[in-house]
Amino acid sequence: ILNMQIIKVILLFLSLKLLAQNNTDLKKGGAFSLFYENSWQERFEKLKPHWHYSWNWELRENYPDGIEFVPMIWGRGSATQSKIDYLNNLASIGKIENVLLFNEPDLVGQSNMSVNEVVNLWPLIETLNIPISSPATSAPLNDWMKDFMEKASNQNLRVDFVAIHIYHKNDSDKFIELIKEVFQTYGKPIWITEFAVRDTNATENNPNIYSESHVISFMQDVLDEIHDLDYVKRYSWFDPNANNEKYPMLQTADIINENNQLTTLGEYYASYNPNNNLSNHKKKINEITIYPNPSKNLIYIDTDSSSLKASIFDLNGRILMKKIIKTQMNISGLKQGVYFIELSTEIHKTTHKLIVKK
Known part of the structure; x- marks a missing residue:
């Protein structure tokens, strides 16, 4: 009996560990x-992230399966009623679950917005029906960010989580200390949407002082730590573009090169908390084609699949048509307007914009 009790305790412990692990499954982006x-x-497929953002608000056609897309309202030009409506429509049909807001508004070269401008736009932002981030400043505790968060608190503005960028803490202990300070300061869940080891003095003629081994060690220590911090909900390593003039500053932080080959650092990032669903949802970008689009009465679907489940939604997320199709679909019953059509097989799913003209 005692042995059975011990076995039950061990099984309970393992199940709790698995549950805790599952709670961190979506962190890597x-x-x-x-x-x-x-x-x-x-x-x-190579880096195996669980979520992705593109600094853009739009869910592109034929977006890969098996990964969460997180849209971003990058600056004032994206903070419009039409784009808010578009995102709420995506949320209503389960295509998005979170929205990121305003990329580095404290910098002239980025979204370049004043705190007051952002605060004035916030009533519109708050009409999003899913969790929304704070603006993501170039440093999480700078004056711009503190000023915004104070005004958000005083005016009872909704900020569901704090999005932060960190490039100025190249020691893993100092990096984690900053994360903890951010949480103590704002008291909100944290998404680290950009971070890497950067040498701001590096140029083509002045090599980066941080070796590849240093950056790998940094990544190993930091990922272990932030996976244990419950209030860090998501993170995404910043991968530099080798064609950018500032590439030397981040050269040893590169995880995948311009030929889509993983670096040694990238191999470690890929192996850590991998999203293995991606291999089960492999899909070519042009696997499914719909034509004509715009259409009046009939659309054709060019695909290798023998049959597809087709669902057509209006802009409010209501299902108007749902049927099994092969190569064509009669849409004569639809009024003129813009719709979404979702096509799926057992392992593939893709959403397209469909325009009906009468």
């Missing part, structure tokens, strides 16, 4: 812009 859109699938 990837950040790749529209510049890399044609290689998103390959990069995701």
Whole structure:
């Protein structure tokens, strides 16, 4: 009997450990812009992130399966009623779960917005029906960020989590100390949407002082720590573009090169908390084609699949049509307007915008 009790305790302990591990499963992300859109699938399969953002608000057609897309309202130009409506529509059909906001508004070269401008836009932002981030400043405890968070608190503005960038803590202990200080200061869940080891003095003629071994050691220590911090919900290592003039500053932090080959650092990032669903959702970018689009009465679907489940949604997320199809679908019953059509097999799923013209 005693042995059985011990076994039960051990099994309970293991189940709790697995549960705790599952709670961290979605933490690791990837950040790749529209510049890399044609290689998103390959990069995701190699780095195995659970979520991705592109510094853009739009869910692109044929977006890869098996990974969460997180849109971003990058600056004032994206903070419009039409884009808020678009994102709420995506949320209503389960395509997005979170939204990131305003990329480095404290910097002239980025979204370049004053605190008051952002605060004035916030009533519109708050109409999003899913969790929203704070603006992501170039440093999480700078004056801009503190001023915004104070005004948000005083005016009872909704900020569901804090998005932060960290490039100025190249020692793992100091990095974690800063994370803890951010949480103590703002008291909000944290997404680390950009971080890496950077030598601000490095140029083509002045080599980066941080060796690859130093950066690997940094990554190992930091990832272990932030996975144990419950209030750190997501993180995404920043991968530099080798064609950028500032690349030497981040050269040893590169995780995947311009030919989509993993570096040694990238191999470690890929192995840590991997998203293994990506290999089960492999999909070519142009696997499914719908034509004509716009259409009036009939659409054709070009695919290798023998049959597809097709669902058509209006902009409010309501299902208007749902059927099994092979190569074509009659849409004569739809009024003129813009719709979403979701096509799926047992392992593939893709959403397209469909325009009906009468």
